[in-house]
Amino acid sequence: MVDFKPTICVDFDGVIHSYERGWQGGVIYGQVVPGFFEWVESVRDRVKLVIYSSRSKTDEGVTAMSLWLHEKRDEWIKAGGHRHPTEPLTIEFAHEKPAAWLTIDDRAIRFQGEWSDPALSPDAILAFRPWNSQPPK
Ligand SMILES: [Mg+2]
Numbered sequence: 001m002v003d004f005k006p007t008i009c010v011d012f013d014g015v016i017h018s019y020e021r022g023w024q025g026g027v028i029y030g031q032v033v034p035g036f037f038e039w040v041e042s043v044r045d046r047v048k049l050v051i052y053s054s055r056s057k058t059d060e061g062v063t064a065m066s067l068w069l070h071e072k073r074d075e076w077i078k079a080g081g082h083r084h085p086t087e088p089l090t091i092e093f094a095h096e097k098p099a100a101w102l103t104i105d106d107r108a109i110r111f112q113g114e115w116s117d118p119a120l121s122p123d124a125i126l127a128f129r130p131w132n133s134q135p136p137k
Pocket residue numbers: 011012013014015105106107
């Protein structure tokens with residue numbers, strides 16, 4: 001039997017990377033959003049994790065995300081994070097948007113089948129704020 005695992009497409013900025021100051025010329029300046037590595041350990045046996053971001057279109061962007069994430073995971077492990085005892089972690093970094101079963105993103109609205117949904121009105125769309133951004137004063 002094939003060990004099928006649904007693909008979960010995970011955004012990077014604002015989801016894995018704290019990104020509290022927005023885009024800063026491509027620099028990954030923030031921290032890992034707390035709980036990410038614990039979440040990875042809890043789902044890794046059942047889903048295929050693919051990281052896909054606007055950074056994914058260049059090799060430099062993919063390399064930067066990958067190096068940063070490996071470094072942060074090493075820090076997490078040194079600080080006592082509980083990883084799988086034997087299996088190495090495989091997180092894929094895609095260059096193109098994967099065919100995903102589900103996407104985790106900080107800037108998305110779940111489409112509910114109705115284009116008349118008030119959540120999709122121009123005002124609602126323009127008022128959207130991700131979790132780590134305060135509304136303008
Ligand atoms: Mg994002």
